[in-house]
Amino acid sequence: MKYLAGRIGALLAVVVVIGLLPWLTRTDPARTILHARYADRAPTPETLAAIRAETGLDGGPWQVLGDWLGGLFRGDLGESWVSGQPVGPDVTAALGNSLTLMAVSLAVAVLLALALSAPTLRRGAARRIVRVRAGAGAAVLAALPEFLLAAVLATVLAVHLGWFPALGWGAPDQLVLPALAMGVPAGALLGRLLDDALPGAFAEPWARAAAASGLPGRVIARHALRRTLPGLLPQLGLVAVGLTGGAVAVETLYAIPGLGGTALAAALAQDLPVLQATVLVLLLLGVAAGLASRLAVRALLGPALTDRALPALVAPRLPGRRALAVAALVLGGLLVAVTVAGLLRDPLHVDTAARLAGPSAAHPLGTDHLGRDVLARLGHGAARTALAAVAVGAVTLLLGLLLGAVRAGALTETANALPAVLAGLVVAGIAGPGPWGAAAAVAAVAWAPLAAHTAALHAQEKAAPHLTAAVALGADRAHLLRRHILPGVLPPVARHALLRVPAIALALASLGFLGLGTRAPAPEWGRMLSENMPYAERAPWAVLAPAAALAVLGALAVLTSAAVRGRTPAGPK
Incomplete structure (x- = not known):
């Protein structure tokens, strides 16, 4: 019952955020409606006030939420601000x-x-x-x-x-x-x-x-x-x-x-x-x-x-740790080489005479639909994505440690079950598309696995015999935290957060692909993929280059994680 109540409470909190979107948005909804429906009318204060009164947006947040929830109970999902249709x-x-x-x-x-x-x-x-x-x-x-x-x-x-x-x-x-x-x-x-x-x-x-x-x-x-x-x-x-x-x-x-x-x-x-x-x-x-x-x-x-005496499950057969480490180093070296080579080029230079040009000595990976060098944009996009992923990873580590320490179990499970794309849509509805919104959306859900890991390690350390002995010797809470709990919790969770950085980079790229992340003309792998998709038939290199970079990033995440984890058991004879 406690589990169900916690999950329902967390779900209701998410629903409340969705219901408050018109009030939370930083843009004026009345201007959005005016531009969509009445493009020929000037945005005078009187016109905007009339639109707010007509749509019920002139009330406070609780009125906005109440109107939306009331409509849900009646089966009314409202009217589109753009088309005016139900x-x-x-x-x-x-x-x-x-x-x-x-x-x-x-x-x-x-x-x-x-x-x-x-x-x-x-x-x-x-x-x-x-x-x-x-x-x-x-x-x-x-x-x-x-x-x-x-x-x-x-x-x-x-x-x-x-x-x-x-x-x-x-x-x-x-x-x-x-x-x-x-x-x-x-x-x-x-x-x-x-x-x-x-x-x-x-x-x-x-x-x-x-x-x-x-x-x-x-x-x-x-x-x-x-x-x-x-x-x-x-x-x-x-x-x-x-x-x-x-x-x-x-x-x-x-x-x-x-x-x-x-x-x-x-x-x-x-x-x-x-x-x-x-x-x-x-x-x-x-x-x-x-x-x-x-x-x-x-x-x-x-x-x-429900037999509790089950044998240990056999671990998957993957290459040995040394082979995994070698593969990860090769892929990482390739990614670094491409990044360095691209950083030496100008990602914003437009050569209209070389639009959709194939790979050559001047452009090793070809050019895109505007004549920009694909290698340059890959390199600068890697640097931008890596820095953003590391920053988001640091934020998620902090959130995971704090929320895991207070055992926010229901909130953790709810966040863990929310795809980053849904969070990105909600953040875009509030703040509009942009790199900061994409980073906030990924951070809003990526902390959950770290919090679950923190909670498990925290419970394990509190039950350890050395902690009981320290309490018996009169150690205070600060000493217990500094000398016993943090050394057992912080290093494993930090390593876990580091392993999740490539996955965070992929999540940021997915939001960029959807147009919810970095805005043009800044180079970003996901956006490069979406921008060049219409030209895939004439210039497949413009699509396959960022696709290959993202695939290498995904492979690097898997291989690094597997190499860092414990030894893979030897197979049966």
């Missing part, structure tokens, strides 16, 4: 499209996860405990953001090979690329988790007894799969939550009339009633997915599935 019908139609895309993407993820774990299922049923065959490739694939995979698939499979449509919605073939872009990273993650859990299930006494009694291998594999589901369903719920964030970029790139694309357009146009409705629905979809996963776990758990 929001409800458009959001309902967009919801249907988004649910279709998410359902197909989730099916792709489940099928890919089963395919990645198929070798373990076959050999484990034959009483041979094998480790993960997905390996580092699946780990890197799982770390790639949806917007990056969507851009690469559109460039290669749609534009150059012509196998699928690059845009549109309605025909079955128009669903393939968006579903792959959203489902493949999720499926790679689920596949690694499933392959990690299956060997432990096959090592349990029931599986060995069933194999000894001659039970068919497919039956044993089916029961082993069911045995691992309770531990995987919460992750499946988080994957479904992640799809709500990935839908924003994918729907925008493929011109799908769904909730994600509608929310982004509303954020950029400051059409706050539409943004409120779409973000609320996306948030409720994520909450419903998490709740459904918990209910499914309750339904699956039974006496045979």
Whole structure:
């Protein structure tokens, strides 16, 4: 009951922020409405006051919130500030499209996860405990953001090979690329988790007894799969939550009339009633997915599935720590070399005679649609992104330590389940698109894993015998904190925060890709990708260069994290 109350309280706090968007925004909503509906009228104080009175924006924050909540209870989502039409019908139609895309993407993820774990299922049923065959490739694939995979698939499979449509919605073939872009990273993650859990299930006494009694291998594999589901369903719920964030970029790139694309357009146009409705629905979809996963776990758990004496799960088979470290150093060196080479060039110089020029001695990575050097923009974008990611990482470390120390469990779980894109949409609705807003949006959700880690280590240190001995010897709170608790908590959490810097950089790039981050003409990898997508057929290098840089960044995050963690156990003989 306490858990449920905490989650409901945190969710209501998020809903209140959404309801207060018209009051929290730094721009004058009346001017937004005037420019959208009455472009020929001057923004006189009388005109603006009349618009505020007509829309109910002349009251205080609680009146704004009350009017919005009252409309929700009546089924009224308000009227668009831009079109003046009711929001409800458009959001309902967009919801249907988004649910279709998410359902197909989730099916792709489940099928890919089963395919990645198929070798373990076959050999484990034959009483041979094998480790993960997905390996580092699946780990890197799982770390790639949806917007990056969507851009690469559109460039290669749609534009150059012509196998699928690059845009549109309605025909079955128009669903393939968006579903792959959203489902493949999720499926790679689920596949690694499933392959990690299956060997432990096959090592349990029931599986060995069933194999000894001659039970068919497919039956044993089916029961082993069911045995691992309770531990995987919460992750499946988080994957479904992640799809709500990935839908924003994918729907925008493929011109799908769904909730994600509608929310982004509303954020950029400051059409706050539409943004409120779409973000609320996306948030409720994520909450419903998490709740459904918990209910499914309750339904699956039974006496045979609650055995506490379970063997340790077999760790995934990845390359040894030395191989991981070497791969990380090679990728890091390549990234640094490109950055240094780009920093020596001017990223803003425009050569109109060399627009969309291919790679050459003068432009090693070609030029973009304006004739700017791609290598220069990659280098300066790397420096900008790295500095922003380190700054956000420092802020999230501080927030994680503070909120983890006070055990803000419900708030931590709620923030952990919110995609950075949704936070970016809300921040854009308040402060408008920009680099500071993107940094604030990522920091608003990226602290949650660090807070959970801090809370766990804090509880562990408080229960340690050396702390009890220090208290018995008369140590005060300051001494306990300085000499016992902080040395056990701060170094691991700081290392954790450092490992998350590449993931933060990818999150910032995703917001830049959506137009919610760094503004033009400043170089930024995500924005470079979105700016050059219309020219992918004529100049694929302008798209593939930032895509490759982002892919290397994702791979570097995975390899560095795996190399720093504990030793990988040796495989069975």
